[in-house]
Amino acid sequence: MDQLLDQFFNLEIMAAAWPTILRGLGMTLLLCLLVIPLGVIGGLAAALTSLSPRRWVRWPAIALVDLFRAIPPLVLLIFVYAGLPFAGIRMSPFVAVAIAFMLNNSAYYGEVLRAGILSVPRGQAEAARSTGMTHAQTMRAVVLPQGVRNVLPDLISNTVEVVKLTSLASVVSLGEMLHAANLARSVTYNASPITMAALVYLILLWPAVRLVSRWQRRIAV
Amino acid sequence: MTGFDRFLATFFNGEVIVRYLPSILQGVWVTIACSLLIVVFGVAAGVLLACVRAYRIAPLNVAIVVFADMMRALPPLVLILMVYFGLPNVGIMLSSFLVLFVILGLVLAAFTEEIVWAGLTAVDKGQWEAARSTGIGFTGTLLQVILPQALRMVIPPLTNRAIAITKMTALGTVIGVPDILNQATTAQSFSGNASPLTIAAIAYVILFLPLVVMSRWLEERFVRHRR
Amino acid sequence: MAPITTLAQPSAIPTLEVRRLHKSYGALEVLHGIDLAVATREMVFVLGRSGSGKSTMLRCCNRLEEPSSGDIFLEGQPITGKRVDLDGLRRRIGMVFQSFNLYPHLDTRRNVTLALRMVLKLGRDEADARAMAALERVGLAGKAASHPTELSGGQQQRVAIARAIAMEPAVMLFDEPTSALDPELVGDVLGVMRELKADGMTMLVVSHEMGFAREAADRIVFMADGRIVEEGPPEQLFTAARHEATRTFLSRHTRQ
Ligand SMILES: Nc1ncnc2c1ncn2[C@@H]1O[C@H](COP(=O)(O)OP(=O)(O)OP(=O)(O)O)[C@@H](O)[C@H]1O
Numbered sequence: 294m295d296q297l298l299d300q301f302f303n304l305e306i307m308a309a310a311w312p313t314i315l316r317g318l319g320m321t322l323l324l325c326l327l328v329i330p331l332g333v334i335g336g337l338a339a340a341l342t343s344l345s346p347r348r349w350v351r352w353p354a355i356a357l358v359d360l361f362r363a364i365p366p367l368v369l370l371i372f373v374y375a376g377l378p379f380a381g382i383r384m385s386p387f388v389a390v391a392i393a394f395m396l397n398n399s400a401y402y403g404e405v406l407r408a409g410i411l412s413v414p415r416g417q418a419e420a421a422r423s424t425g426m427t428h429a430q431t432m433r434a435v436v437l438p439q440g441v442r443n444v445l446p447d448l449i450s451n452t453v454e455v456v457k458l459t460s461l462a463s464v465v466s467l468g469e470m471l472h473a474a475n476l477a478r479s480v481t482y483n484a485s486p487i488t489m490a491a492l493v494y495l496i497l498l499w500p501a502v503r504l505v506s507r508w509q510r511r512i513a514v
Numbered sequence: 515m516t517g518f519d520r521f522l523a524t525f526f527n528g529e530v531i532v533r534y535l536p537s538i539l540q541g542v543w544v545t546i547a548c549s550l551l552i553v554v555f556g557v558a559a560g561v562l563l564a565c566v567r568a569y570r571i572a573p574l575n576v577a578i579v580v581f582a583d584m585m586r587a588l589p590p591l592v593l594i595l596m597v598y599f600g601l602p603n604v605g606i607m608l609s610s611f612l613v614l615f616v617i618l619g620l621v622l623a624a625f626t627e628e629i630v631w632a633g634l635t636a637v638d639k640g641q642w643e644a645a646r647s648t649g650i651g652f653t654g655t656l657l658q659v660i661l662p663q664a665l666r667m668v669i670p671p672l673t674n675r676a677i678a679i680t681k682m683t684a685l686g687t688v689i690g691v692p693d694i695l696n697q698a699t700t701a702q703s704f705s706g707n708a709s710p711l712t713i714a715a716i717a718y719v720i721l722f723l724p725l726v727v728m729s730r731w732l733e734e735r736f737v738r739h740r741r
Numbered sequence: 742m743a744p745i746t747t748l749a750q751p752s753a754i755p756t757l758e759v760r761r762l763h764k765s766y767g768a769l770e771v772l773h774g775i776d777l778a779v780a781t782r783e784m785v786f787v788l789g790r791s792g793s794g795k796s797t798m799l800r801c802c803n804r805l806e807e808p809s810s811g812d813i814f815l816e817g818q819p820i821t822g823k824r825v826d827l828d829g830l831r832r833r834i835g836m837v838f839q840s841f842n843l844y845p846h847l848d849t850r851r852n853v854t855l856a857l858r859m860v861l862k863l864g865r866d867e868a869d870a871r872a873m874a875a876l877e878r879v880g881l882a883g884k885a886a887s888h889p890t891e892l893s894g895g896q897q898q899r900v901a902i903a904r905a906i907a908m909e910p911a912v913m914l915f916d917e918p919t920s921a922l923d924p925e926l927v928g929d930v931l932g933v934m935r936e937l938k939a940d941g942m943t944m945l946v947v948s949h950e951m952g953f954a955r956e957a958a959d960r961i962v963f964m965a966d967g968r969i970v971e972e973g974p975p976e977q978l979f980t981a982a983r984h985e986a987t988r989t990f991l992s993r994h995t996r997q
Pocket residue numbers: 766769771789790791792793794795796797798
């Protein structure tokens with residue numbers, strides 16, 4: 294028991310690792326600030342194109358979304374980071390992470406938003422169009438606001454997944470929180486820094502996880 | 515050499531592909547085996563937890579909710595590194611494959627529990643009353659009447675989640691599980707060529723795209739069914 | 742002498758008896774002491790305005806709602822209290838719901854056999870035979886392989902009745918069995934209930950079918966605000982109700 298505590302909850306080591314982890318947390322948050330908006334924007338594009346009435350727009354959009362839902366994000370990241378340089382395309386880990394996650398997250402946000410748009414009764418769009426609004430105006434002012442509200446729990450869930458996903462950046466040595474913690478772990482031969490990072494993730498994400506669970510229950514009943 | 519030839523030589527180099535295809539295929543089997551184990555264990559454990567939760571035994575329910583929340587809030591890679599590098603120092607040696615399977619299995623169990631629980635609570639209360647009014651007990655009603663309806667309801671989200679989590683077997687690469695990605699990165703560094711990574715990506719697409727398409731089909735059928 | 746009297750008066754003990762039944766939801770008391778007895782083979786109708794507590798009273802009888810106080814007896818045996826075997830009790834009290842509550846994942850036959858197999862522990866063949874007999878009684882033996890979604894509302898409700906009578910209950914409770922049905926489907930369900938009565942089933946029915954109540958009921962109970970205000974044979978209530986509330990209710994509901 295003592296051994297377990299010492300290995301996973303060593304307060305001294307945690308305190309020593311804290312500044313490093315805090316710096317990593319900064320990078321994690323910075324990443325989130327970048328990849329969440331990028332993913333939502335990409336997702337919106339994916340949702341709108343995959344619902345296009347024109348088949349030659351719709352099918353390629355759906356195919357791309359499914360492609361990026363089929364490839365594990367880590368594979369995508371390593372392909373971008375380690376593969377593209379062979380073709381002379383060199384980039385920093387940060388840019389590689391941004392690109393890989395943008396592709397992956399857009400596909401997932403796209404599916405959520407698509408479901409949201411589909412959840413709005415057809416009559417809503419018909420009513421708006423009958424008042425003379427254009428297709429774009431209808432989408433922006435009538436369909437999207439309702440659709441987003443309908444899938445808000447799923448949007449939050451997906452955002453939780455995106456934040457969790459940023460931990461993969463550690464694999465390409467981007468100094469986010471898990472990378473920092475793992476570095477401290479390898480220096481101290483003690484897992485407590487990772488426990489510490491886990492605690493930070495819990496503080497960041499548990500409220501959102503709980504919120505969504507309660508929310509969805511209320512809708513279900 | 516034209517630009518296109520250079521592109522082919524870098525990403526679709528026949529020689530490199532032939533040389534490393536066998537090891538990547540080995541990785542395919544590892545990925546498939548691990549994925550199947552995760553799905554079987556994760557779904558079974560998650561359904562079981564959701565059913566236990568239906569009895570509303572307070573301490574058990576708190577434990578289940580805390581477990582499910584933690585597993586859903588923590589990045590799997592954090593858990594994997596913590597367990598893989600932490601446990602040996604307290605004298606517990608686990609193979610990297612086992613660590614990957616156990617962690618992702620537990621993560622899937624947590625998501626399954628939440629999804630199935632939402633399904634159980636979404637079944638109409640009249641179903642409980644009808645069954646109980648004929649003398650069927652709580653457990654019988656839960657297993658024979660409520661659970662089958664709940665499972666049917668949650669098949670699309672459950673499929674999506676199971677796919678997302680089995681894809682995470684690629685994380686095993688980080689702790690040395692010889693899966694597709696691991697074999698490919700090894701081959702890539704030996705050959706100094708990006709083709710193994712291309713092959714890995716294609717392998718994942720072949721494995722998972724049919725599942726993704728199936729889940730889309732399930733979802734659409736379900737939505738139409740509800741209307 | 743004794744055997745002859747028991748034959749002439751089937752039983753002095755009511756099949757179902759409710760005494761001083763109170764029920765509260767939190768601070769709100771919705772049943773203020775109900776006394777009611779349903780004799781064997783009797784069909785009792787419960788009438789009353791929405792919110793008067795009819796469903797609550799009915800659901801207390803098989804303890805889908807837990808009575809706050811009072812006693813309920815089934816064939817003379819108390820069924821309230823902690824030590825009563827709830828499932829054993831419920832299998833002897835059939836219930837039919839307004840919303841049918843058929844199991845959507847099972848076909849018609851298995852909707853009926855589920856409790857036969859799980860509660861009465863009948864073998865497959867025996868359960869099937871009994872289910873088919875019950876479906877025959879409601880005129881739906883031909884639909885044994887259909888799923889509930891493929892049936893009309895009236896057919897669904899008749900399957901629900903078959904599900905209940907297959908257990909051979911001592912008494913059947915009906916909570917507005919025809920309220921969710923299109924008017925033209927109501928007749929089939931009432932027809933089945935009429936036949937059940939002819940076969941000697943004991944029934945306690947909450948319903949707004951005034952014509953049917955007047956024609957088929959042995960007795961009518963009128964509830965208002967959680968109390969039984971008045972009871973008697975149909976003709977007496979319909980023609981000479983003593984209470985203002987009863988008269989207003991009946992006139993409003995019989996004026997076509
Ligand atoms: N679960 C509950 N919690 C709180 N109040 C309830 C609950 N169920 C019923 N009530 C209240 O109890 C009263 C009686 O309800 P009940 O359903 O028995 O009426 P009813 O006579 O069957 O009416 P209706 O004809 O509309 O079915 C109503 O005032 C209702 O609001």
